[in-house]
Amino acid sequence: MRSTFKTVFYVNGSKERNGIVPIMGRVTINGTIAQFSCKQSVTKAIWDAKGNRAKGRSKEAKEVNFALDNIKAQIAKHYQRLSDREAFVTAEMVRNAYQGIGTEYETLLRAFDKENAAFAQRVGKDRAV
Template sequence: MARSTFKVLFYVNGSKEKNGIVPIMGRVTINGTVAQFSCKRTIPKELWDAKGNKAKGKSMEARETNLALDNIKAQIIKHYQRISDREAYVMAEMVRNAYQGLGGEYETLLGAFDKENEVFKKRVGKDRGRATYMARVRARNHVAAFIRS
């Protein structure tokens, strides 16, 4: 099995600077695939250590920022581990999406049917008909019977 390269890096986006404040961005790199994301944090430009990929100094703001970045990195590592256990090939975008809550876990066919039918049921009487809803419920039940058999 080939070794996987995995790296998490933080940097500031100098092009979005406003009044000396810059947003902190993150980058996940896995086997040459790159995915970038916003850390939803800002910092004064003079507090950022580009070589260390963190806030410099011991001020309260620097400590809070570094703690938040450490937490983000830990979450990304956790998502990477979980995905690499489940998937044969992991891409940076998959890890970023898992961190941001996009995509999701695997869903069963009947679970997806039930979820869609619940959404549909709320629209019955507004812009959907009751007969159509009942047809969808029957379709779900036929699929369930097929799975059982």
């Protein structure tokens, strides 16, 4: 199944403080949207809204663009990993994987231990050994 995947960055102009604005990210997959904070901020004057990057060659612009490229690469890596493992991937799943929030997969031994413990509690009630 073909899916659309896009990552864009924008500044949150409503939270401007002394000419500095926080950079936000948005992941879109098949029309589902998930937004997150990039934990970066930039001077509003050097932000290029069309290019989704800081413009210029100043030290600040280079640092911000490097951080944004790194974030974009990490998000793409998480998307690829999730799409290899899951049948259906949403933008929220990718955002949660990037932020370290998510489901933890059980090992086979841990799953058997849980099942055996549940079975042991039911012995004598509705199960026999």
